[in-house]
Amino acid sequence: GAGVSQSPSNKVTEKGKDVELRCDPISGHTALYWYRQRLGQGLEFLIYFQGNSAPDKSGLPSDRFSAERTGESVSTLTIQRTQQEDSAVYLCASSGGIFGEQFFGPGTRLTVL
């Protein structure tokens, strides 16, 4: 596609449920990033994938968070046993340019009731 896409656009879930968020990067981009943006805050780095290398998981806030990416394609971010503090917008970005500019998707707004 022309840009990074994410689904769903919005997700409302009950506390304790698992959720999966999907990101489709720009074709050909080798790097993929997940960020979290709490209301009125800046973006917090969660996880980074580069090609077939081991992902950098240093930003994941707890072991309830995990992510996968197959090759240089789609990535899924999974949050298990969701808590109210997980409510946020989850943004995905992909990168492939010389300067590493990151191009962002529209995000998924997650609301945990």
Added chain:
Amino acid sequence: AQTVTQSQPEMSVQEAETVTLSCTYDTSESDYYLFWYKQPPSRQMILVIRQEAYKQQNATENRFSVNFQKAAKSFSLKISDSQLGDAAMYFCAYRSAFINNQGGKLIFGQGTELSVKP
């Protein structure tokens, strides 16, 4: 660890006027990139401008320009001839130039909400 600080939570500008958004950062690295991103209510993060730390010349993109002061670790964004469509949240971001160092992740400031008055 690198940090980015935006000390202005909110700014306001009259249409057609000029406004400057402030950003400071802290790093021990000598080579890095700095970015300004715009986030309108649609949530879409849009890259506004990029500055390479090794370049002394300030970056310019149409009505947007930066004042990059490397020694002071300051990176402000100037918007000239402000338009209603410029109203958005603006984020300053830092990225190491060394991909092997932190993988190129962006470190963001807290953002500045810009409103444009007609």
